[in-house]
Amino acid sequence: MADNQGTALAPVEEFPGDVHWYDLPDDDADPEEADEPSDTRFRRILRKTRSLLGRSAAVALLLAIWEILPRTGIVDRVFLPPLSEVVGAGYDLIVSGELGEHVGASLGRSLAGFVLAIVTVIPLGLLIGWYQPVADFLTPLLELFRNTSAVALLPVFTLILGLGETAKITFVLYACAWPILLNTISGVKTVDPLLIKSARSMGLGPLRLFQKVILPAAVPTIFTGIRLAGAYSILVLLFAEMVGAKAGLGYLINAAQFNFRIPDMYAGILTISLLGLLFNQLLVTLERRFSTWRTT
Amino acid sequence: MNKITIRGVGKTFRVRGEGRPFAALSGIDLDVRAGEFLTLVGPSGCGKSTLLDLIAGLTAPTSGTLHLDGRPINGPGLDRGVVFQQYALFPWRTALGNIEFGLEAKAVPGKERAERARHFLELVGLGGFADRYPHELSGGMRQRVAIARSLAFDPEVLLMDEPFAALDAQTRESLQEELLSIWEKTGKTIVFITHGIDEAVYLGQRVAIMTSRPGRIKQIIDVAFDSRAGDLRAEPRFGEYRHHIWTLLRDEVAAARRDEVLSVG
Numbered sequence A: 001m002a003d004n005q006g007t008a009l010a011p012v013e014e015f016p017g018d019v020h021w022y023d024l025p026d027d028d029a030d031p032e033e034a035d036e037p038s039d040t041r042f043r044r045i046l047r048k049t050r051s052l053l054g055r056s057a058a059v060a061l062l063l064a065i066w067e068i069l070p071r072t073g074i075v076d077r078v079f080l081p082p083l084s085e086v087v088g089a090g091y092d093l094i095v096s097g098e099l100g101e102h103v104g105a106s107l108g109r110s111l112a113g114f115v116l117a118i119v120t121v122i123p124l125g126l127l128i129g130w131y132q133p134v135a136d137f138l139t140p141l142l143e144l145f146r147n148t149s150a151v152a153l154l155p156v157f158t159l160i161l162g163l164g165e166t167a168k169i170t171f172v173l174y175a176c177a178w179p180i181l182l183n184t185i186s187g188v189k190t191v192d193p194l195l196i197k198s199a200r201s202m203g204l205g206p207l208r209l210f211q212k213v214i215l216p217a218a219v220p221t222i223f224t225g226i227r228l229a230g231a232y233s234i235l236v237l238l239f240a241e242m243v244g245a246k247a248g249l250g251y252l253i254n255a256a257q258f259n260f261r262i263p264d265m266y267a268g269i270l271t272i273s274l275l276g277l278l279f280n281q282l283l284v285t286l287e288r289r290f291s292t293w294r295t296t
Numbered sequence B: 001m002n003k004i005t006i007r008g009v010g011k012t013f014r015v016r017g018e019g020r021p022f023a024a025l026s027g028i029d030l031d032v033r034a035g036e037f038l039t040l041v042g043p044s045g046c047g048k049s050t051l052l053d054l055i056a057g058l059t060a061p062t063s064g065t066l067h068l069d070g071r072p073i074n075g076p077g078l079d080r081g082v083v084f085q086q087y088a089l090f091p092w093r094t095a096l097g098n099i100e101f102g103l104e105a106k107a108v109p110g111k112e113r114a115e116r117a118r119h120f121l122e123l124v125g126l127g128g129f130a131d132r133y134p135h136e137l138s139g140g141m142r143q144r145v146a147i148a149r150s151l152a153f154d155p156e157v158l159l160m161d162e163p164f165a166a167l168d169a170q171t172r173e174s175l176q177e178e179l180l181s182i183w184e185k186t187g188k189t190i191v192f193i194t195h196g197i198d199e200a201v202y203l204g205q206r207v208a209i210m211t212s213r214p215g216r217i218k219q220i221i222d223v224a225f226d227s228r229a230g231d232l233r234a235e236p237r238f239g240e241y242r243h244h245i246w247t248l249l250r251d252e253v254a255a256a257r258r259d260e261v262l263s264v265g
């Protein structure tokens, strides 16, 4: 055996495998990494700027309309104050530290539920995806709960866990659990059977097969679930914060509306949108990093 | 000296919703000599891949026995390397990482692993492509990486299932030549499945022809040329071998067609 390895490793004088033009990669295989001369780089920056402008045009238009309609009196400015007034109210909220406090409270709950969901649900999903008996046992239950809206269960969470943080975080966890769980299961189940066969042919046992093939193959799909869960974690938290909370953006929006501080209400809504946008962008970037090898 | 001995091997599959089992192979007898290049041709669906899976130890035969170096085959192992038509590279690993995969399975220590992977990448002419991911490589390059991966853990037997079928003609011919040269250098035993008669004659020292399903070995033909210099495919001998194998296969392909029509109708 050792002998044999020696011969295989012996230096090879002439390489039989010269690369020919016809097995060079297709041009479209890797468009981004092509070296480009500097003048086209300038053009590319120009193009990117233009596309960014193009994409933000609709948003700019909406903001402009928001400013103009109340000012011209087409819309009652009591119910929809002009954007500048909302921004001013938001600025005051920031300066007084009130906004920071609410954002902190909301983010804390969202992240706690989100992280707990990741930590607990990914292992569960891997187990369900990998062990058929576990899947057979749990699938009917999962189907039942999956079709029960998280929002419908909010009163139940509140009833059992009270009005405190536990109920809110559990509620976020529950809502985040589904996209992560379903994606993890499908990530494990949809691994290309040929890759499994290939790894098995190299003598890998079930455990190593799981570690070296199933898990890395499933990572991009799992990450898609995580990204969806990230969006949910902020969306559903608002519901929870509208009942029995003393801080948080949901509370701010609700309380502002109740006390007729309409600009504050809109400032809260804007903040939540921006927060969601930022969080999603962060997760999309992370997702890209983890799935560079995926070609689809 | 025989490397692989196959005696009376049959394989049946249970097909869902059908009462009687489905016979893919029956009564296969085949000896593969140590260090030889054996090509295997047969009509599509005759059980070639099934036979390769059995030799690889990925499945167990329903009847009969398979031996490797006199020991019964009862599972996959690093003494055999499999190369698939669809490359089966791990898309999240670079070319180098893919070659290292088998070395990790063999528990080769880290530093040696990288060196060895690099050596085999160079052997297949892809020294400059170590950090490319499979999707950044052409089909021919991917198959080269797959071959390098199988060579790197140094199996004694290379099992290849139509490895060049998905490549264009020019890439295929250059890979055929490379494979022959690697075989001459390393002295591996190669079992090579193909549905191309030309490919079978060009590569094989012996060509085994299978019957239509359930597959058996119909005949084994020794292929020998006085000289391999020049355009082998233009030699009269080459044409004779090809015609002979074509005649043998024609009846089987016709039988396979009939079988298909019957099972559909």
Ligand SMILES: Nc1ncnc2c1ncn2[C@@H]1O[C@H](COP(=O)(O)OP(=O)(O)O)[C@@H](O)[C@H]1O
Residues within 6 Å of the ligand: B013, B014, B015, B022, B023, B024, B042, B043, B044, B045, B046, B047, B048, B049, B050, B051, B213
């Ligand atoms: N796992 C399986 N279950 C049921 N039938 C199978 C299975 N694998 C192969 N077969 C059948 O066995 C026959 C031989 O298949 P295969 O070995 O792939 O043929 P070939 O490689 O010669 O084209 C085919 O009819 C195929 O449908």
Ligand SMILES: [Mg+2]
Residues within 6 Å of the ligand: B048, B049, B050, B161
């Ligand atoms: Mg096949």
